[in-house]
Structure formats: structure tokens, C-alpha cells
Amino acid sequence: MSGKKAAEEEIAAVRRFNRFYTRELGILRRTFFDTPWTLGEVRVLYEIKHGASTARDIARALNVDAAYLSRLLSKLVKEGLVARKASAHDGRQYELSLTARGRAAYDRADERQAAQTQSVLARMPAGARKELVDAMARIETLMRTRGEEKR
Amino acid sequence: MSGKKAAEEEIAAVRRFNRFYTRELGILRRTFFDTPWTLGEVRVLYEIKHGASTARDIARALNVDAAYLSRLLSKLVKEGLVARKASAHDGRQYELSLTARGRAAYDRADERQAAQTQSVLARMPAGARKELVDAMARIETLMRTRGEEKR
DNA sequence: GCATTTAGATGACTAAGTCAAGTATATGGG
DNA sequence: CCCATATACTTGACTTAGTCATCTAAATGC
Numbered sequence: 222m223s224g225k226k227a228a229e230e231e232i233a234a235v236r237r238f239n240r241f242y243t244r245e246l247g248i249l250r251r252t253f254f255d256t257p258w259t260l261g262e263v264r265v266l267y268e269i270k271h272g273a274s275t276a277r278d279i280a281r282a283l284n285v286d287a288a289y290l291s292r293l294l295s296k297l298v299k300e301g302l303v304a305r306k307a308s309a310h311d312g313r314q315y316e317l318s319l320t321a322r323g324r325a326a327y328d329r330a331d332e333r334q335a336a337q338t339q340s341v342l343a344r345m346p347a348g349a350r351k352e353l354v355d356a357m358a359r360i361e362t363l364m365r366t367r368g369e370e371k372r
Numbered sequence: 373m374s375g376k377k378a379a380e381e382e383i384a385a386v387r388r389f390n391r392f393y394t395r396e397l398g399i400l401r402r403t404f405f406d407t408p409w410t411l412g413e414v415r416v417l418y419e420i421k422h423g424a425s426t427a428r429d430i431a432r433a434l435n436v437d438a439a440y441l442s443r444l445l446s447k448l449v450k451e452g453l454v455a456r457k458a459s460a461h462d463g464r465q466y467e468l469s470l471t472a473r474g475r476a477a478y479d480r481a482d483e484r485q486a487a488q489t490q491s492v493l494a495r496m497p498a499g500a501r502k503e504l505v506d507a508m509a510r511i512e513t514l515m516r517t518r519g520e521e522k523r
Numbered sequence: 524g525c526a527t528t529t530a531g532a533t534g535a536c537t538a539a540g541t542c543a544a545g546t547a548t549a550t551g552g553g
Numbered sequence: 554c555c556c557a558t559a560t561a562c563t564t565g566a567c568t569t570a571g572t573c574a575t576c577t578a579a580a581t582g583c
Contacts, residue, residue, distance in 0.1 A: 231505050232489045238508035239400060239489075240415070242393055244435050245515065249390060250538095250571085259538060264391075277561065284395050289540055291563055313548045313561040338383045338390075345514065353514045354382050356507040357389035363496065363504045364396065398540085401569095410569060428530065440571055442532055464530040464579045529580070539570070549560070 252337045256330050261285075261293050262302075263334075266319065266327040269303060275314045302326050403488045407481050412436075412444050413453075414485075417470065417478040420454060426465045453477050 253260050268279045280290050294317070297303040302323035308314040319327065342350050404411050415434055424430045431441050445468070448454040453474035459465040470478065493501050 228490070228493070231493055231501050232486050234505040234508060235489050235493065236485065238512060239397065240418075241512050241515075243397055243415075246390065246394055246397065247435060247571085254572090261539065264394075267391075275561085280561095284398060285539090286541060287562065288542080288564080291561095293539095295563090311549075311561080315562085334387065335383050338386050339379070342379070342382055342386065345517075349514050349517070350382050353511060354385040356510040356514075357385060359503060359507040360511075361389060361392050363500050363507075364392075366496075366500070401540085412570065426530080431530095436570090437572060438531065439533080439573075442530095444570095446532085462530080462580070464577095466531085525583095527580100527582080530578085531576100532578105533574105533576080535573090537570100537572075539568100541568075542566090544564085546563080547561085550558085552557090553555090 249337075252334050253330065256333055258326060258330050261289075262297060263327070263330045265290070265293050265297060266302065266323060266330070269317050269319055270324070270327055274316055274318070275308070276317070277314065279317075297323070400488075403485050404481065407484055409477060409481050412440075413448060414478070414481045416441070416444050416448060417453065417474060417481070420468050420470050421475070421478055425467055425469070426459070427468070428465065430468075448474070 250260055253263065258266075264283055265279055268282050273279045273282055276287070276290055276294060279285075279294075280287050283290075294303060294305070298305050300322075301320055304318050304320050304323075305315040306318075308316050342353075345353070401411050404414065409417075416430055419430045419433050424433055427438070427441055427445060430436075430445075431438055434441075445454060445456070449456050451473075452471055455469050455471050455474075456466040457469075459467050493504075496504070
């Protein structure tokens with residue numbers, strides 16, 4: 222009889238966390254309000270910087286819609302942050318890369334966000350910070366494992 | 373010398389988790405795509421159901437803009453899910469409550485989301501589920517404490 | 524009683540995300 | 554080699570989410 226109960230409590234706990242973190246990430250988004258870039262743009266720059274070389278790679282990594290991504294990329298190209306050149310092996314694709322401007326833009330956004338995160342962590346005692354980091358890593362590992370199984 | 377290094381690693385770890393969870397919550401949002409309600413609407417219904425009786429209460433609980441909330445509430449009132457009656461002690465406010473329809477709508481959305489969460493948890497071994505729930509609770513406690521200090 | 528806050532509404536806008544349909548290229552049989 | 558099908562990306566049209574400035578009206582604090 223307590224099996225069902227426990228499962229319900231687990232479900233409730235996960236949903237509570239999701240509600241909580243939805244709010245946290247809402248706050249986080251405002252980090253970008255005093256830079257000229259949006260969260261979406263920075264996420265794309267991040268993926269290109271970290272190895273994504275086609276729109277397809279980015280769409281998979283970020284789990285975003287191809288239409289949305291196509292527009293984000295066009296904007297970034299127009300702004301001169303990303304370079305797009307025809308792929309050698311696949312005529313449908315482009316090879317994406319950051320321009321010097323793109324790297325600089327990413328670095329500034331990156332610093333801005335690091336500073337923001339730092340200011341949150343700075344208010345916590347070292348022990349709490351470590352616990353936080355550990356708990357986050359734990360969640361990621363557990364949920365990623367679940368994800369792999371799906372494939 | 374390792375003090376600085378450790379801080380940087382912590383910052384990186386927290387940001388990694390934020391990126392990860394941004395994606396997770398993106399997936400979660402789609403839960404509502406086969407109900408007639410949006411995440412925003414369900415969040416508001418949730419708050420009213422759990423004690424919020426004015427727009428002000430909801431805005432604080434969800435950390436959303438008053439303008440956005442005002443529109444969400446109008447929509448919910450128009451749809452007959454929320455009742456708004458003038459407050460007795462403050463002429464600027466309304467007393468909010470769920471209508472029968474509102475309660476039913478909330479319950480359906482709630483079940484839908486619980487089922488979704490359940491199906492994720494069901495794929496994990498019991499031990500992992502417990503770890504996940506513990507880690508989530510830990511993060512919430514640590515971050516809430518940080519939040520209180522700010523006030 | 525008047526200046527200041529606070530609650531909420533409204534207009535105008537940007538960002539984020541979705542869906543359907545279209546173009547062009549790739550690819551795996553038959 | 555040809556064709557069906559799948560994949561990569563684009564475009565149009567739309568919804569949802571969120572922000573900012575401004576406004577009205579009521580509350581509150583000297």
C-alpha cells in the first residue's frame with residue numbers, strides 16, 4: 222500500500238522542483254537584458270563554439286525547432302557573428318563557425334553570465350556551494366541516463 | 373591558488389546545470405500541448421488553488437510581470453475558469469477564486485502533467501528515483517535559503 | 524489634504540517556440 | 554540509373570511568454 226504512495230510523493234517532489242526551477246530560470250534570463258544578445262543567440266553561439274558545425278548539430282544539442290533555429294542563425298549571420306559556408310560533402314548543409322566578432326560577443330555574454338552566477342554563489346557558504354554543485358551533477362547524471370535508455 | 377580555481381569550477385558547474393535544465397523544461401512545456409491550456413495559465417490556476425487570492429499574491433509567487441499576469445487573468449476570467457470579485461478591504465484589488473470549471477481544468481492539466489512525470493520516473497530504478505528527489509530537494513533548500521538572505 | 528505608493532489595466536513591443544508547406548539535396552533499393 | 558523516401562534547411566503565419574512605459578484609481582503616510 223505504501224508503494225503507490227511513495228510514487229505519488231516522488232512525482233509531486235519532481236513537479237515541485239520543476240515549478241521552482243522554472244522560476245529560477247526566469248530570473249536567469251534577465252541576465253542577458255543588458256547585453257545586445259538574447260538567450261537564444263547565446264545558446265547557439267555556445268554550441269558552435271563547442272563543436273557544433275551544422276544547424277542539425279545545434280538543433281539536436283539544444284532540442285529546438287529547425288524553423289526557430291534557422292531564423293536565429295540568419296540573424297546571427299546578418300549581425301556578423303556567425304559565418305556560413307557551403308558544406309563540401311552535403312549540398313543541403315552549411316558549415317558554421319564563429320567570426321572574430323562572434324567570439325568576442327560570446328565571450329562578453331559568457332563573462333556577464335559567469336559574473337551573475339558568481340554573485341549568487343558568493344552569498345552561500347563554501348559547504349553549501351559544494352552541496353549545490355554535487356546535487357546538480359547528480360540530477361544531470363540521473364536524468365541523462367534515463368535519456369540514453371530511450372534511444 | 374586553488375581557491376579561485378574551485379570557484380570557477382563551481383560557476384561552470386552551475387551554468388552547465390542551468391543549460392541542461394533549460395532544455396529539460398523546454399521538453400516539459402510540451403506536456404500542455406494536448407490540453408487547451410498553456411503553462412502560464414496552469415501556473416496561475418495552481419497558485420489560486422494553493423492560496424493566492426489576489427493578482428499581487430500570484431505575481432510574487434511566480435515572479436512574473438504584472439502586465440503579463442493581468443492579461444493571463446483576464447483570459448482565465450473570460451474562459452470562465454477564474455472568478456474575480458471586488459475586494460472588501462482594498463478597492464484596487466480583486467478576490468480571485470477558481471470556478472467549478474477552473475477546478476476541473478486544473479485537475480485535468482494536473483493529471484496530465486503527473487502522468488508525464490510518472491512516465492519519466494517509471495523508467496528509473498527506485499534507488500535512482502530516490503536520489504533524484506533528494507538532490508532536487510537539496511537544491512531547492514539551498515537556493516531558497518540564499519533567497520531569504522537577500523531580503 | 525496632498526505627495527507618494529501600490530494594484531491593476533492597456534498599448535506596443537521583443538523573444539521564444541510551433542506547425543505546415545516548400546525547395547533542394549542525399550540515399551537506398553529495385 | 555531511376556525513383557521513392559528521407560533529410561537539411563527556409564519561409565509564412567501563428568501562439569505563448571515576457572517586458573516596459575504609461576495610465577487610472579485607490580490606499581497610505583505624514
